[in-house]
Amino acid sequence: MGSRINQIVILSVVGAVALAAVSYALLFEDKHASKGRRLFAYYCTHCHGDKGQGNGYNSKYLDPKPRDLTDSVEPYMAEGSNDDIFLAIKYGVAGVISKETGLPENKSASGGEEDEAQGSPLMPYWGFTLSDEEIWSLVAYIRTLHQNDAEKIQFAESLESKRPRYQPVSKPEFNFSSDERAKLIETGKKLYEDKYACLSCHRIGETGGMVGPDLSRSGFRLNPQWTFRWIKYPQSMKPNTKMTNFGMSDQDAVAITLYLSTIK
Numbered sequence: 001m002g003s004r005i006n007q008i009v010i011l012s013v014v015g016a017v018a019l020a021a022v023s024y025a026l027l028f029e030d031k032h033a034s035k036g037r038r039l040f041a042y043y044c045t046h047c048h049g050d051k052g053q054g055n056g057y058n059s060k061y062l063d064p065k066p067r068d069l070t071d072s073v074e075p076y077m078a079e080g081s082n083d084d085i086f087l088a089i090k091y092g093v094a095g096v097i098s099k100e101t102g103l104p105e106n107k108s109a110s111g112g113e114e115d116e117a118q119g120s121p122l123m124p125y126w127g128f129t130l131s132d133e134e135i136w137s138l139v140a141y142i143r144t145l146h147q148n149d150a151e152k153i154q155f156a157e158s159l160e161s162k163r164p165r166y167q168p169v170s171k172p173e174f175n176f177s178s179d180e181r182a183k184l185i186e187t188g189k190k191l192y193e194d195k196y197a198c199l200s201c202h203r204i205g206e207t208g209g210m211v212g213p214d215l216s217r218s219g220f221r222l223n224p225q226w227t228f229r230w231i232k233y234p235q236s237m238k239p240n241t242k243m244t245n246f247g248m249s250d251q252d253a254v255a256i257t258l259y260l261s262t263i264k
Contacts (some may be wrong), residue, residue: 028053031053032155035080037143039134043126045243046211047200052145061209064120071146078148083216085139090132092125094197122200128247129235133161166233166245172226172254181258191252198256201243204263227257 029037038157040052047062049055052069057064069075077085126135133155140153176184190197201211208215229236231253234243 011042012027028264029193030140032137033140035134036137036139039128039130039138040141042136043130048240052142058201058209064122066123067120069142069145075146077142077146078150082139082143082150082153085142086135088123089130089138090125090142091207094121099112121194121197124197124200124244125242125246128164128245131161131163133159134163140262163235164245166236169229169236170250171225171230172228172250174258184255184260185262188255188257191256192259195252196246196248196256215263217259217264218260219262222260224257224261227260228253231256 025032040048041050044052045056046058047054047056047066048069049059049066053072054066054068056066067076069077130138136153136155136159143150143153199208201209203210203214204216204218230243232248232250233244234241235245
């Protein structure tokens, strides 16, 4: 009986110490890292995991797997600069966004040759969704997940803290000849699977992630005008949605909308 009581006391003390340590760490956490932690919990944990180990609930549906941000296996993150991490979050790691223009490059939409990807195409880019200040806050938090010698991030007062504003979404026509429609549907399938990697979050049949809604019956359920607007700028319809804004062109949004209309 006494041994049992001692075990309970020891476990209680250990638990209290652990809780105190966590509370202390959060209380004295850098304000930018703290903000980044909250953003990470909302937008990133479903793939990267609660502790950034690349083991989120959606990771088992992805190939390649999400990056382990803790460097538990290899010192990948520590070898990169703060700027490298910022650019990877803002522009993606698969070479989809042009660093010069900040706009999506038209790699597969026109049927031309695709450039070799520089990283996982399943990693979305957040430059059209989050502000630069928010992205740098994410960098500050991610730096706490692994040992590194990177310089402390300086948050200038001039750093853009407002999220990108969306432009009024147009209302496209979907009246195409049968040949035009077929070509757009084929293009939309490539855009869905490759360029924008929608399958990393959405499932069709037995393929795809589990973050967003299942699109297996999208041809029955979704209105084309609604789908187009959601794809073009989801935040205009649901400001706090986890779906990233891709900054895509009307042409790409129409093509993906037509492709989804065939999924029945």
